[in-house]
Structures are given as structure tokens and as C-alpha cells.
Amino acid sequence: MSFSGESKGFINYVYERYSNLRVKDISVVFEGQITHQVMKALTGLVEEQLDDVEDDRVMRRVFHVMVESLQNINRHAESYEYRGHPYPGVGLVLVAKNKERFQVTTGNIIETGHAEEISLFLGKLNNMDSDSLDDLYKQQMREGIMSPKGGAGLGFIDIRRKTGNPLDFSFVKIDEETTFFIFTSTIAR
Amino acid sequence: MEALRIQQTDDSPEVILDQEGNCFEISGKSLPEDVFQFYQPVLDWLNEYRKKPKPFTRLDIKLSYFNTASSKLILDILMILEEMKEEGKGVLVKWFSLASDEDMQEAGREYQDMVDVPFEHATYDKL
Numbered sequence: 001m002s003f004s005g006e007s008k009g010f011i012n013y014v015y016e017r018y019s020n021l022r023v024k025d026i027s028v029v030f031e032g033q034i035t036h037q038v039m040k041a042l043t044g045l046v047e048e049q050l051d052d053v054e055d056d057r058v059m060r061r062v063f064h065v066m067v068e069s070l071q072n073i074n075r076h077a078e079s080y081e082y083r084g085h086p087y088p089g090v091g092l093v094l095v096a097k098n099k100e101r102f103q104v105t106t107g108n109i110i111e112t113g114h115a116e117e118i119s120l121f122l123g124k125l126n127n128m129d130s131d132s133l134d135d136l137y138k139q140q141m142r143e144g145i146m147s148p149k150g151g152a153g154l155g156f157i158d159i160r161r162k163t164g165n166p167l168d169f170s171f172v173k174i175d176e177e178t179t180f181f182i183f184t185s186t187i188a189r
Numbered sequence: 190m191e192a193l194r195i196q197q198t199d200d201s202p203e204v205i206l207d208q209e210g211n212c213f214e215i216s217g218k219s220l221p222e223d224v225f226q227f228y229q230p231v232l233d234w235l236n237e238y239r240k241k242p243k244p245f246t247r248l249d250i251k252l253s254y255f256n257t258a259s260s261k262l263i264l265d266i267l268m269i270l271e272e273m274k275e276e277g278k279g280v281l282v283k284w285f286s287l288a289s290d291e292d293m294q295e296a297g298r299e300y301q302d303m304v305d306v307p308f309e310h311a312t313y314d315k316l
Binding site for chain 2: 036040056057060061063064067068071134138141142154155157158162
């Protein structure tokens, strides 16, 4: 299943981030339904590529950021209807690196109504220092209400605190109901 | 009490909760598709055990990876041990990390801060 027509647009948005951020080698690029099995296959693939050539700590962080980003899509990507065809939980992922860093970019459809909430939350995380991020993580672990599939925002908080880098995000409004959400994490090498 | 044994898979840890064998251990990777489904039997077992535990219980946690969804459930497990301690039982968590895995070591210290349970930290080298 693919987004004919629209898909070109979506992947271009993701590539745009990639070229803006001047990262060079692509490790993985994938578009499709992000199931649990797909998440495991993609993280396994990157793990295999990095094993023995990359510092263990960097490899573990790239793996973790991929797991969290892809599980977010798996849990939260909205189904999307285009010209009467439903596209369930589809997402994009691009993992790329240059000399200094790895970048993990994901893109998925969300409800337009959720964009502001996500934007405020990620903006808040970007403005927090490391101690406050640790405190927030612990607080969310204790009190956070998890959806039946997990979550509670822990993934975003943990990516932010483990990578130490600001989260990069943007939204492309498709229509009143649907928005494409692009999210990039940076891991120093 | 009947032992709980869960085999390790590529996304879920091995769990051994065995009162008679005096072995309480969680080891491997934890990123199951549904953390609640995976951990519910573990929490149920521990809540049952808590009613009539041994005078001293040591839980070994030797995870090479866990995702954030699992982190919440690990806290739930530790909170059961905390309750056991409050009820006058001896408990200890032995937290194992790969020597090179600072994030895992830090995670152990973070849990130690969050619950009133004695921790012992240990490192191991790659097999």
C-alpha cells in the first residue's frame, strides 16, 4: 500500500529536513506501515550496520531513538483517507549520518487538532535543562497516564535527555483534519 | 507458590520468579509490543508472593535494553518490592549493567532514587 500522488510530497518533506541539516550518508529509509515487526526489522538493520564500526554508546542511542520514534508512530499515527482510500498508520523513517552526528527523522499523519499540543510539549522539552528533564521523566513514570498501548510522552522526554540535543519538528497541514508531523532527533557521534 | 518462568524472545526478557529455587530474575531485552500484556503476569505473581514472601528476597535485573514503555512497568515491579520492605521484609535489587553502558548504569541509579529499596549495582563485560 502506498500513497500514490501524496507520497511524493511526504517523502520530499522528509528529504528536505535531511538536506537542510546537511547530513550525508543514509543508513535506512523506509515508507510504509510501521508495525512492531517493521520496527524490529529496521532497528535490527541499523544495529547490524553499526555493529563493530560505531562506538557502542552511539549505537545504543541510535537504536533507542529509533525504537522510541517508531513506537510513537506505531501507537499514534492516524489512519488517513485520500480520495476515498484509507491508509492506516503509515509513516516514514530516515536514518542518516555525517562525521559529527546521526539523525533519525520520522514522519507520520496526525490529527490537525493534536499539532498544537505536540508542538507545545516538544518546545517545552527543548527549553528544559538536564536535571528538569530527569525530574519530568520520573514524574511521568510515576504519574503519567498511559494509553492502553503505552506511551505517556516518555519517549520524547527520554530522546531529549539521552541525546542532549534539541528536538527538531515541523508540521505540514494537509487539510482541516490531517497534518503531517516531521520529527528529527540528533545523536552526536 | 508455583514458579513463573517466561522464555526470552527478541523483544522481551527472560523472567524467572521461583520462590522454592530462591531465584528472582529479569534479564534480556525489553521492548515488547504490548508492555501491559507482557508484564501483567509478572506483577500478578509478585503481588501474590508479597502476601507470604521469604524473609529476604533479592531481585536480579540484568537488562541489556529496555524502552520507555517498559521503564514504567519496571518501576511498578520495584514498587511492589518497596511495599514488601514497608511490610517488614528484607529486599534487595541487584542491578546489572554492561560495563560500557553508562545509560543503563544511570537508569539503575535513577530507580534507586525513586523507590525506598536497597540497590546493589554490578557491571559485566560483553560475553
